Amino acid sequence: MNWSLKSSILTVLILLVFLGLSSCTEKDLTTTTALKSIQEYLDYKPQYETATLELGQVKWRTSKDSVQINTYKKLAEEGFINFDSHSLKKKWLSKDSIWDVTLRLTDKANAYVVEQKNQKVVVKTIEYSVNKDKPIEIHNKNKKSASITVMLSKNPTPFAPLGKDKSPDVGFITKKYKLKFSEEFGWEVAQ
Structure with a gap:
């Protein structure tokens, strides 16, 4: 055997050993691999909490619904919704008044819309x-x-005051994910 053939065979053997060792390390689950897999899963299927908004003509009681009215006014100031006031009527023998408005979402709110059916938006x-x-x-x-x-x-959206936070005093949640290993794709979150 000549020297170039021996060096070629040696090079091929070294490459095979290197590839064998590198493929073994892909099977090992590290924190970096786990975080990467979970991040890819969250990019594909984001985790979020929602609230339902009624659009169109809505009637509010100015005293009883004052917190909700202030929330909607703030959203209107930030440019996420528009509302047109139609009338403000005093209820007979009551301290409360009925405020008749029409609510509409703006294009700025599109990034936060999950689902829309008739006059309800999630x-x-x-x-x-x-x-x-x-x-x-x-x-x-x-x-x-x-x-x-x-x-x-937790990353609150501008619509956060409309929802019910299950744990309002904590800025995070803990979540458990199951990861499975496949030869073709490596570590992935099992759905």
Whole structure:
């Protein structure tokens, strides 16, 4: 055998060993791999909380619905909704008045609309994102599946006052994801 043939064979063997070692490390689940998989999943299927808005003609009681009226006025000032006032009528023998308005969403609100049916619109109130600064817990069940507990930060939207926050005193939630390993795609969140 000549020297160039030996060096070619040696080069091929080194390449095969290197490829074999590098493919083994892809199977290992690290915090970086887990965070990347969860982030890709959240980009594909975002986590959020919602509230339902009634559009069109709405009647509010000025005293009883004052908090809701102020919330809608703030959204109008920020340019997310428009409302036209039709009339303000005093209820007979009552301290409260009825305010008749028409509500419409603006183009600025499109980024927060999840669903729209007739005169009802579902909007995002809180969006969740992975908090990469907080530690995550990895519970490997075997080489092809794992359970990951990660902290998601709350990001309130302009429509947040319209929704009900399940944990208003905390700026994050913990969420558990199941990851599965496949030879073709690597580690992915199991749906």
